[in-house]
Amino acid sequence: MIPNIEIDSQSGFCHGVVTAIGKAEEELDRSGALYCLGDIVHNSDEVERLRNRGLITITHEQLKDLKNVKVLLRAHGEPPSTYKLAEENNIEIIDATCPVVLMLQKRIKQSYSNNSTTSKPQIVIYGKHGHAEVNGLVGQTDGEAIVVQDLSEIEKIDFSRDIELYSQTTKSLEGFQEIIEQIKLRKSPDTVFHSYDTICRQVANRVNHLKDFAMRHDLILFVSGIKSSNGRVLFNQCLSVNPDTKLLSNADELNPEWLEGKNNIGICGATSTPRWLMERVKDKCINYYTK
Numbered sequence: 001m002i003p004n005i006e007i008d009s010q011s012g013f014c015h016g017v018v019t020a021i022g023k024a025e026e027e028l029d030r031s032g033a034l035y036c037l038g039d040i041v042h043n044s045d046e047v048e049r050l051r052n053r054g055l056i057t058i059t060h061e062q063l064k065d066l067k068n069v070k071v072l073l074r075a076h077g078e079p080p081s082t083y084k085l086a087e088e089n090n091i092e093i094i095d096a097t098c099p100v101v102l103m104l105q106k107r108i109k110q111s112y113s114n115n116s117t118t119s120k121p122q123i124v125i126y127g128k129h130g131h132a133e134v135n136g137l138v139g140q141t142d143g144e145a146i147v148v149q150d151l152s153e154i155e156k157i158d159f160s161r162d163i164e165l166y167s168q169t170t171k172s173l174e175g176f177q178e179i180i181e182q183i184k185l186r187k188s189p190d191t192v193f194h195s196y197d198t199i200c201r202q203v204a205n206r207v208n209h210l211k212d213f214a215m216r217h218d219l220i221l222f223v224s225g226i227k228s229s230n231g232r233v234l235f236n237q238c239l240s241v242n243p244d245t246k247l248l249s250n251a252d253e254l255n256p257e258w259l260e261g262k263n264n265i266g267i268c269g270a271t272s273t274p275r276w277l278m279e280r281v282k283d284k285c286i287n288y289y290t291k
C-alpha cells in the first residue's frame with residue numbers, strides 16, 4: 001500500500017530566487033546565452049537545468065577576463081568592487097540582487113559611512129565566512145566588518161569599542177539572539193551597542209511551520225543542495241523535532257531503507273529547492289511502493 005506522501009506547500013524558492021531565475025530565463029529566451037556570477041541558486045540540479053538552457057556560471061576570477069557581455073548578479077548581491085569591474089570591462093549587469101539584501105547593504109554602508117574615523121564602531125556581521133551575501137555586505141565597509149559565524153568566534157570582537165551588529169539574511173533567529181546576549185555580557189559599560197535584526201522572514205517564518213510539518217509525519221525527506229545555508233538551518237530545525245529526518249540533494253540519493261514501514265511521509269526543502277525536485281523525490285517514493 002502507498003503511504004500518505006505530502007510535499008510541504010510552503011517549501012521551495014523564496015521571492016528573491018524566483019525573481020533571479022525569472023530574470024535569467026527572460027534573457028535566455030531572448031538571446032540563448034547569459035553569464036551568471038556564481039551559482040544562481042545553491043542547488044546543483046537547478047543550476048544544471050539552467051545551464052542546459054544557456055546559462056554560463058562564472059567565478060569572480062573569470063569575470064576579470066570578460067568584456068562587452070551581459071552578466072547576471074544573483075539574489076545574494078555583490079560588493080561594490082564587482083560593479084566597478086563591470087563598468088571598467090563594459091559589462092552590462094542584469095542585477096537580480098534581492099531587494100531585502102539590497103536594503104541590508106545600504107544600511108551597513110550608511111552605518112559605516114555615517115561614523116567619523118575617530119569614533120568608528122565595529123560593524124559585526126553574524127554570517128557564514130565566504131558566503132556570497134556576506135562578501136557583499138563586508139564590501140560595503142571597505143572590508144573592515146568583522147564576520148562572526150557562531151559563538152565560538154565571539155572573541156574576534158573588541159568589547160572595548162562601540163559595536164553595531166547585523167545578520168546575514170538566512171541565519172537563525174536563535175543564533176542571532178545568542179550573539180546579542182554574549183555581546184551584552186562582555187562589552188565595556190561605557191560602550192554603545194546596537195543590534196539590527198536583518199534576518200529574512202522568508203526563511204525565519206518557515207521555521208515554525210516546518211517544525212509543525214516535521215512533527216506530523218513519521219519520515220521527513222528534506223531536499224536541499226549541500227551549499228545552501230538556509231537549507232542547513234531548516235534541515236536542523238526539522239531534525240530537532242523529528243529524528244527521522246533525512247537530507248538528500250535529489251531523488252537519486254533516496255535510500256529505500258528509509259521508507260520501510262513508514263505510513264506518513266513529508267517532503268520539504270529550502271528556499272533554494274525547486275518544486276520539481278521535490279516532486280521527483282515523491283515520484284521515486286511512489287515507484288518504490290508500486291514496484
Ligand code: SF4
Pocket residue numbers: 014015016017075076098099100101169170200201202203271
Ligand atoms: S532568503 Fe530572503 S533575502 Fe534571501 S534571497 Fe530569499 S527573499 Fe531574498
